[in-house]
Structures are given as C-alpha cells and as structure tokens.
C-alpha cells in the first residue's frame with residue numbers, strides 16, 4: 001500500500017530523504033569558545049585544549065536542528081552548514 005505521506009517528502013524545505021547535511025568548520029580560526037560543544041558535544045567535539053577537534057562532519061539524520069543551533073552559537077562564525 002502506498003503511503004500518501006511520500007508526496008510531501010520532495011516538497012519539504014528541510015533535508016530530504018537520502019541527503020546528508022554537512023558541517024564544515026574553519027578549524028584554524030577556532031578560539032575555543034566551546035559554545036558549539038555546549039549545544040552538542042556529539043556533533044562538535046573539542047580537543048584536549050578546548051578547541052574544535054574536527055573540520056567536517058556528516059550530520060546524522062535527526063540532528064539537523066542541533067547542527068544549525070551549534071553553528072549559530074559560535075561567535076566566530078566559523079561553522080558552516082551545507083545543505084543542498
């Protein structure tokens with residue numbers, strides 16, 4: 001039986017099924033504000049010195065809003081969300 005809800009998937013403005021949101025971070029410009037990690041330690045892990053530990057992250061499904069909040073939380077504006 002076909003699910004009528006499928007027709008809405010293609011119209012959604014949010015990430016569509018099968019697409020992966022990516023986060024890119026200008027790691028060299030991190031000054032250790034740690035506000036990203038305060039939003040999500042899972043998405044924005046810090047190194048032992050308190051700086052962001054990663055440059056690129058594939059956002060797991062369902063974590064897109066958390067990723068956007070983490071990006072907005074960085075005062076340096078060095079976290080970029082890539083949505084296609």
Ligand code: F3S
Pocket residue numbers: 029030031032033034035036037044046050051052073074075076077078079
């Ligand atoms: Fe660095 Fe910004 Fe996070 S300065 S630790 S990427 S809040």
